[in-house]
Every structure is written in structure tokens, then in C-alpha cells.
Amino acid sequence: MAKLTRNSYKRKIILFGVIVFMSIALISTGFAAWVMSQEKKQSTSGNVTVGAVTEGNIEVILDELTVKDFKFEPKEGDDTGRVRSDGTNFESLTVTVTGTIKNTQFLKEATIKMNVQDKVNQAVTDGYIVLPECAGKEVVLTLTDGGSETEKKFTYNITIEWGTKFGGKNPGEYYDSAAFNPSEEELSSFEGTQEEKITAYIKSVLNAFHELLDTATYEVVVTAKLN
Numbered sequence: 001m002a003k004l005t006r007n008s009y010k011r012k013i014i015l016f017g018v019i020v021f022m023s024i025a026l027i028s029t030g031f032a033a034w035v036m037s038q039e040k041k042q043s044t045s046g047n048v049t050v051g052a053v054t055e056g057n058i059e060v061i062l063d064e065l066t067v068k069d070f071k072f073e074p075k076e077g078d079d080t081g082r083v084r085s086d087g088t089n090f091e092s093l094t095v096t097v098t099g100t101i102k103n104t105q106f107l108k109e110a111t112i113k114m115n116v117q118d119k120v121n122q123a124v125t126d127g128y129i130v131l132p133e134c135a136g137k138e139v140v141l142t143l144t145d146g147g148s149e150t151e152k153k154f155t156y157n158i159t160i161e162w163g164t165k166f167g168g169k170n171p172g173e174y175y176d177s178a179a180f181n182p183s184e185e186e187l188s189s190f191e192g193t194q195e196e197k198i199t200a201y202i203k204s205v206l207n208a209f210h211e212l213l214d215t216a217t218y219e220v221v222v223t224a225k226l227n
Contacts, residue, residue, distance in 0.1 A: 059102040060110075060224050067095050070160055072129070072213060074172035081176035082202060091170055094159040101143065101152045101224055108225045111138035112156050115219040123212045127165035132158050138223065158220065165205070175202055 069092060074083060076090040101110060114135045123129050133139055134156070143152035166174040174180055182201055190200040 057103055058106050058224055058226065060099060060222065061102070062097070062099040062222070065095060065097070067092060070095065070218070072209070075170050078170075078172040081172065082199070083172045083175045083206070085172070093161065094157055095220075096155065096157050097220060097222065098155045099153070099222065100146055101154070102146075103150050104143070104146075104152045105150050106226050107152075108227045110141045110143065110152075110154060110225070111223045112141055112158075113138045113221050113223070114158060115221065117216055119212045120216050120218070123209070123216075124163070126208075126212070127163040128209050128212070129163045130161040132160065134158060134220075141222070154222075165209075171202075171206065 071089060071092040073089040073091050074085040076085065078085045079087070097112065101107060112134050114132065116131065116135055120129075120131070124131055139156075141154045141156060143154055146153045162168055162170060162174075167177070167179045169177070169179075182198060187194075187197040187201055190197040190204075192200070
């Protein structure tokens with residue numbers, strides 16, 4: 001049985017950590033005289049850009065991300081079977097966004113939304129991944145006590161799941177399970193023994209998957225809406 005690692009099925013590896021761009025937007029829903037008075041953007045270590053827009057009467061502070069990438073890799077410790085870890089890159093499908101909102105006496109609600117590129121949506125259409133609820137639409141954040149009457153905190157987990165193409169599992173698990181049973185039609189364009197055909201088929205699927213997502217970026221926007 002052929003053994004595939006990230007290096008073996010992808011001849012040239014493009015940095016696969018997905019860049020998460022975070023920004024804060026403040027929208028006035030009732031006070032036209034309130035305008036954004038200052039915009040701040042800064043880069044943090046790693047491949048994440050954190051942006052913040054502050055308004056004179058309300059302030060949103062984003063905490064630095066502890067996990068800064070989505071990584072569609074084998075699970076850590078998966079060192080057996082057809083598809084396995086290379087010992088360096090491992091699955092990481094959740095990014096947690098946390099922060100603080102000050103002067104909440106002026107706040108109507110706060111929302112979070114993840115904007116995605118067309119190629120990410122194509123990966124969804126092809127059944128490779130399932131996007132979270134906040135992809136493409138605003139989700140209202142749950143605010144918790146921040147230590148004073150005018151300060152609140154929020155925590156939101158953004159999780160991408162594996163799609164039906166991989167049986168809802170990490171490919172490293174799916175391709176070693178009984179659920180993986182490619183049809184003769186799927187294998188018909190490949191040559192060799194049955195196992196060689198299966199290996200070639202898996203390579204083709206994983207290469208197509210990574211062609212879509214290796215350079216994909218995600219933009220996460222937290223919006224504080226004023227009364």
C-alpha cells in the first residue's frame with residue numbers, strides 16, 4: 001500500500017496556513033453626527049493581520065489570536081495508513097476571536113462575519129469543507145460581563161469542518177476507513193494495480209483540494225452597531 005504525506009502528493013508546497021484578516025467596523029444606526037474618528041491597523045507575528053476602527057464614544061479591542069491559521073492537514077499522531085502526517089503540519093480547523101467592547105451604553109449589538117473568496121465557496125460546492133454559520137452573514141455576538149457596567153467581552157469560535165467528499169472526517173482517517181470505497185468509474189482513468197489506482201485517485205483528489213485552498217485567505221469582521 002502506497003503511503004502519502006503532504007510532501008509526497010504535492011510536488012511544490014505553497015504555504016498553506018490560511019491568513020485570517022480581522023477588522024473592526026463601527027456602524028451608526030441612529031446618530032449621523034457620530035463618525036469614525038480614528039483607524040488603527042497593525043501586523044502581529046505570524047500570518048494574521050489585525051485591524052481596528054475606533055469611534056469617539058465606543059472602543060473595540062481585539063485580543064491577539066492564539067491560533068492564527070486554518071490548516072487542512074492530517075491529525076497529529078496520524079503516522080499510519082494511506083494518508084499520514086509528515087510530522088510537521090497538523091490539522092487546525094478552529095480560530096477563536098476574543099475581545100472587549102468599551103462604552104457599551106452606546107451599543108445596540110455586536111456581530112461577527114467571515115468573508116470568503118470564490119475558491120473557498122467552490123471548495124464547499126465540491127464537498128471538501130463545510131463553512132461555519134458566520135461565513136457570508138453576520139452572527140450576533142454574545143457579550144459577557146467585562147468588569148464594569150459599560151464594558152463587555154466576547155468570545156467566538158470559528159470552525160471549518162470536513163465535507164462529504166471526505167465523509168465528514170479528516171482525509172487521513174477517511175481514506176483508511178471502510179467508508180472509503182471508490183467506484184470503478186472513479187478509478188477508470190488511472191492505471192496499474194487496484195491499490196495503485198486507489199493511490200493515484202487519492203492524489204488527484206487531494207491535489208485538487210489544495211489547488212483551491214493553499215492560497216485562500218479569510219477576512220473576519222467584528223461590527224459594533226450603535227444605538
